[in-house]
Each structure stands twice: as C-alpha cells, then as structure tokens.
Amino acid sequence: MIDSTTEAAVQGPLSAETLSKMDAYWRAANYLSVGQIYLKDNPLLERPLTLDDVKPRLLGHWGTTPGLNFLYLHWNRLIKERGLNMIYIIGPGHGGPGLVANTYLEGSYSEIYPHIEQNKDGIKRLFRQFSWPYGVPSHVAPETPGSIHEGGELGYSLVHAYGAAFDNPSLIVACVVGDGEAETGPLATSWHSNKFLNPATDGAVLPILHLNGYKIANPTVLARIPHAELEELMRGYGYEPYTLAGDNPAVLHQQAATVFDKIFDRIAEIQKAAREDGATERPAWPMLIMRTPKGWTGPKIVDGKPVENTWRAHQVPLDGVRTNPEHLRQLEEWMRSYKPEELFDEHGGLRADLREVPPKGRLRMGMNAHANGGLLLKPLKVPNFRDFEVKIGMRGGEDVESTRVLGHLLHAVMEANKSEKNFRVFGPDETASNRIGDVITGTGKAWMAETLPVDVDLSETGRVMEVLSEHMCQGWLEGYLLTGRHGFFSCYEAFIHIIDSMVNQHAKWLKTTREIPWRKPIASLNYLLSSLVWRQDHNGFSHQDPGFIDHLLNKKADVVRIYLPPDANTLLSVADHCLKSRHYVNLIVAGKQPAPQWLKMDEAIAHCTAGMGVWEWASNDEGKPDVVMACCGDVPTMEALAAVCLLRELVPDIRVRVVNVVDLMALQPQTEHPHGMNVEDYDNIFPPNTPAIFAFHGYPWLIHRLTYRRHNHDNLHVRGYKEEGTTTTPFDMCVLNNIDRFQLTLDAIKRVPRLADKVNATEQWYSEQIQRHRLYVAENGEDLPEVRNWRWPGNERG
Ligand SMILES: Cc1ncc(C[n+]2csc(CCOP(=O)(O)OP(=O)(O)O)c2C)c(N)n1
Ligand SMILES: [Mg+2]
Secondary structure (H helix, E strand, O other), rough: OOOHHHHHOOOOOOOOHHHHHHHHHHHHHHHHHHHHHHEEOOOOOOOOOOOOHHHOOOOOOOOOOHHHHHHHHHHHHHHHHHHOOEEEEOOHHHHHHHHHHHHHOOOHHHHOOOOOOHHHHHHHHHHHHHHOOEEEOOOOOOOOOOOOOOOOOOOOOHHHHHHHHOOOOEEEEEEEOOHHHOOHHHHHHHHHHHOOOOOOOEEEEEEEEEEOOEEHHHHOOOHHHHHHHHHHHHHOOOOEEEEEEOHHHHHHHHHHHHHHHHHHHHHHHHHHHHOOOOOOOOOOOEEEEOOOOOOOOOOOOOOHHHOOOOHHOOOOOOOOOOOOOHHHHHHHHHOOOOOHHHHHHOOOOEEEEHHHHHOOOOOHHHHHHOOOOOOOOOOOOOOHHHHHHOOOOOOOOOOHHHHHHHHHHHHHHHHHHOOOOOOOEEEOOOOOOOOOOOOOOOOOEEEOOOOOOOOOOOOOOOOOOOOOOOHHHHHHHHHHHEEEEEEEEEEOOOHHHHHHHHHHHHHHHHHHHHHHOOOOEOOEEEEEEEHHHHHHOOOHHHOEEEEEEEHOOOOOOOOOEOOOOOHHHHHHHHHHHHHHHHHOOEEEOOOOOEEEEEOHHHHHHHHHHOOOOOOOOOOOOOOOOOEEEEEEHHHHHHHHHHHHHHHHHHOOOOOEEEEOOOOHHHOOOOOOOOEOOOOOOOHOOOOOOEEEEEEEOOOOOOHHHHHHHOOOOHHHHEOOOOOOOOOOHHHHHHOOOOOOHHHHHHHHHHOOOOHHHHHHHHHHHHHHHHHHHHHHHHOOOOOOOHOOOOOOOOOOOO
C-alpha cells in the first residue's frame, strides 16, 4: 500500500495519479484473489468477518498470485499505451485466482460468464465458485479467459509461448516462468527456442523468471545462486537479462514501468531492425528476472513463523481460519489492508476511475482471440491425396517406403498453405530419418543460429522445426495449435514416450474445452510414429517400444484416434482425414522401411472409412471360415498373409478369412468409442464360434482390452510385441516375440477343432522351421531367402 511519504520519495515514469491508480488496481486484484480462496459471503467486508463468511474448505494458492497480478497490471498499462496485441502465459498456473480476478476486473470475465456480474452479487458468486464443487478450477484452466495454458503440470509455459509466437508477427507473448518450474527438464531446454524464432516473421516472447525464491517446501535453485551467475546463465541462453527486485510496491511500480518501457522499446527495435532494416543476425531478446517475495502483501508472520517471502506462503497462508480465531482476525486484517472500501463503489462495481486502467475490447488479455485459437482457425488446404497414390500391380508385388509417400503429401500441404503460413511440421531430428523429408523441400528447417557451408536446408524462414527435444517439439506444436494453426509431429515410436505427460495435459485441455461453448475447436494434434518396434535393425532393444498406443488409449474416447495403416495408400487416406480433423489427438503408426503394398486407392479409402474389414482378395472362407487371421500394423499384416500362404500349403482345404484393422478404435464396442463397430458388423467380420488369430503391432493385451466385451472374445488369440528384442534381423524380431508366420500358422491349426489330428505334426514342423531360421540367421546374419524374398503369390482373387 502506497502512503504519501513513499509516493513523494518514488521517482519514475508514472505520474503520482497513475501510480496511485495502478496500485489501487493491483490491490483490487489481490483482494479478489484472497477473497476467492477464503470467502463465500460478505464479499466486500461490509461487516466484520465471521466464520459463516468463510468457505468450509480452503483451497488454492496464494504465494505466486500477487506477482502474477503485478505483471498483469503492468501489461495493461503497456497494452494501452502502445496498442499491443498481447497474451499472457502463466507457468505457475496454480495462481489461478489472480487470472480470474484480473479478467473479472477488466470485464472480460463477466462478458463470457454473464452471471458473474460487475456488482456485489457478482463478486460473491466469483468468490464462491472458485475451487467449489462444479465451480471453477483452482488453476489457470481452460475455463479461464485469456489462457492457452493451464500450468497445472509445470514446465511447459515457455515452449507454449514460443509455439504461440511462431508465424504471429504482431503478437507479443509475455510468459511467466516459476523459479521452481525453471528446474524442470522441459523448461530448462525451452530457453533455446530463441534460436528458432525469426524476428521478421514471428512474434515476440518475453520471458519473466518469477524469482519469488521458493517452491512448495524448498528454496529454488535459481534464487540461491549469485545474481551475476543467474544473469550469465540467461546470457548464455542468448537473452539480454533485465532485473526488477524489491518489495516496496511504490518503488517497484515505478521501477517496473521503467524496465518494461526499456524492454518493450528493445523488442520494437529488434523487430524494426529485422523487418525494415534487413538485419538477419539472431538478436539477444530481452528477458526479465523478477525478484519479489512469495506471498507478497500477505501475512508476514503466522503462529510465530515467517510466511511472506517463504515457501509457507505457497498455498493457503492462514489455514486454520475455521478453528483458530487468531487466524480469522489475521485474515480480516489482511483483506482490509487492501482497503476494499476505496476500490469498489457501494454496488460492488470497480471504482469508475480504476475501470480506465485496463485496455478495452479485444486488447484485453482475457479477450485476445489468440488465446481462443479456434476463433482464428482457417481450414488447412489439403491437396487431393489420391494424386500420390501408389499404383498396385500385383498385390504385395513391390516394396515401397510408405512414409516416403506420406512425405509427398505433406510437401504438397506445405506448399498449399505457404501463403497462409499456418502449417508447420515438428520432429526431434528425425524428419528425414522417418522418410517424410520431402516436406523440407522448398521451405527448409527453421534455424536462427550460426550456419556453416556444410549445412543443408537450414533457413530463417523454414517451416520444418527440428530440435532434439521431444518436449520442445510437442510444446511448440501445442502452442501453435492452441493459437489456431495446424501441425504435424513425426517421431520414433519408442521415444515419443518422453512426452507422455505432455500429451496427457493436452488431451485434458481438449476434453474440457469441448464442453466450454465459447472455446472454439482447434486443429488436431497429429502424430506419425515411425521407426517402429519391428524394424530396429541397427538400433536394437532400446528403440523398441510400441506402448504409446496403450498410453493414449487411456484418454477420453472423444479425444483420441489411433490408426495403423498397413500400406502407403491407407496411410495417405488416414493422413488426409487426420489433417482435416478438429480437436483430436490423432496417432498414426506407420513403417518407413520398404514394405509390400496391398490396397488400391479406392479400396484403401473404403477400408479406412470402415476402420476394419475382411480382405476378400486374401480370403477363401465362403462365408464360413475355419479360422480368421486378423492383423493390425504393417509388419503383422505381412506375417499374417505369409501365414495364410503356409496354411494353404499345409491344409489345402482350409477356409481362411483375412481381416485387417486400420482404426484400432473400431474394435471397441460402440458404447465405448464413437468409432466402435456395431455388434452386427463386428460379428459378421469375426463370426461367433470361429477361432481368430490376431497379429498386432503393439502389446498383445491391448487387443484383449478393446475386445473383452465382444462376442467370441474367448476365441480371440493375440500375438504382439512382448518385450523381446535385440539388434537382429527383421524376421528374427518376429520370431522372438512369437508373431512370425510359422507361429501364426501353428496357432491357427491348433485352434481349428477339425484340424486336431494335425497339431502334433504341425508342432514338429514349427520347431523345424524355427530351428532352420535360427541356424541360418546366426550363420549368415540375414533372414532366410524364402522369408526375405517372400511375396504374396496372388491368385484369381488377388
Ligand atoms: C511437473 C510438476 N511437478 C510438481 C508439481 C507440484 N507443484 C505444484 S506448485 C510447485 C512449486 C512451484 O514453484 P514455482 O515454480 O517456484 O512457483 P511459485 O513459487 O510461483 O508458486 C510444485 C512442485 C507440478 N505442479 N508439476
Ligand atoms: Mg517460486
């Protein structure tokens, strides 16, 4: 609280009147933040506080909030003075009450939620709803206007900020990084995003390291290293650090105004140099170290222990209010210290002159369309994928790298949307390795750091983003999508797990925003996983893990889609669908190695539309199969088809049906997933009482999980990856995991009742084949010629 003595003593760019108004506005934000944590009644303290006014459960986080409010206030001044287009990303998203308070004070909250009016009743409802059952969450959640970032799971603020700034030249993204958050791996690497941001064509990111000194229960690392060392760290990351430090609000308001004027002038200079004067070198963007107390302006001492400026201020500083009269007294004293009677009029509206503090209309950060990206989303132009069709002569006759074909489509998508600048492709150094490298041609890979003559395809305006951090790829893409653009992420299958937790958070965001009418749908998050478990010929066991499918399957059915196209034409059809879709996480699992091609384009489209179906050309069941040979994934599909050939050799009159699954969710009952196949169609494909052998790309139990409610589940026998692997031949990988053609053949014969008398002989045959395979592989270092050179024989059906 500013008194006249400090005011007189404080010099700076703010006039006494502006300073006093700004401080009052900050007090109002802090007051409303504390009120949300504690009160359900008596919102303006018009009478002495009693226990009846206090919520039964005190939930929320105070410590970070006054600092967040301080920054919001200062952004308001800058936006107004400079007409900035600005969004605010909050790393310590647990400071939710602060963002709710500020969007309420600027009026955007009441416009979006009209029942939270700008009066006493509105404030009471605002307080009551916070952390209340069926009210609003305690974090800067999807429900909070102006946010694209919940901050519940710490570490992603800065990478989201950069994702938002790419291709948004007029946008400034202010991003608060918690000093605890700064200790996380993803945040630590995110600073490097400045090597990928082009000041001419992208917006600006202003990182603020919120050095309030503490986390939940400990000091933070960055607060306990010498200040000079911290500045060197930031310089080492390529930033120009500025510092704001202290605890006297009046002094800090003036110093903040001074430092922010400098910083925003500097941002404008950098942008002018790049945009008008042709500067091409990587600039040292400004960043701010803000060293202010945790729990600033809150209770200093509680129960004899220091609270302000310690970790004890993290959550609810007076947690005994309901039982301890001294805490209740301290709460009232704390809240009255903000002088609510000076901030709100008799109806509970914000004092008229304070309403002039924030900007108006769309300039308010709670109303910035970039924070509700669906509003800005333009459909992606996807050229006709049929133009990239792989012509099928003999089925399985020629090998093609399926992902390379996808690369052609992605290249065309990149070209088609070049002028719109709303599509980027992300990958941890694997775009070429995953064989979609065609997409790089004509755009290049974004790169603002040094280049050498040896470099290829690096470009300041590149739209392919390659950095060896799955966290950064994921976070950039999320930020890009959340601000209304489109993207595609390709990754090695085994290492996508690194971002398991990030995709959890994004899926939660999608689920929640689906239920918030004012949040408009955004483009889907599309993954291509390649370099698959079965073909790690030169990398081995460390590179073998198909478990991301299992991970995604836990998410809400409305949000996730999982596809395993068996060849290039199905991959094209699936990719076209995913690129055009909205508000999903789409997972495409497809191999990059030369592999047989099965379906003509029309067949591929029909197959992908159905999700799964009988491959008539490979089947001879005449409506009454002895056995169904099902498959999902490219390598399992090949093994299943090879097994069909072996079965026909061993049992010439066997009736086999081949079923391929491309949309994994089709296996689930309709009640579980919108893509689930209806009972009748499913039973037509997998006839009851007929054994089915299922060769699956991933962990086998997942198929059981999807089908356990289906008829005939007891008769479904799944083979898949069971965590056996090493650096070996492609076929040996199948043998190690019992998904090979010999095993599938034996499985089928064992399960068909009328072939019971052949089981012993087939077991013997199986042992011989495996023995032969083992000896050959050990001796020659490659697969048996009959396996290497195997081709689908073709017949009158195929
Ligand atoms: C990844 C992750 N790990 C742990 C937590 C639990 N957590 C919530 S707040 C917090 C401390 C945050 O400290 P800091 O970033 O300094 O924020 P502030 O001091 O501004 O509250 C922790 C550890 C979390 N939310 N996310
Ligand atoms: Mg902290």
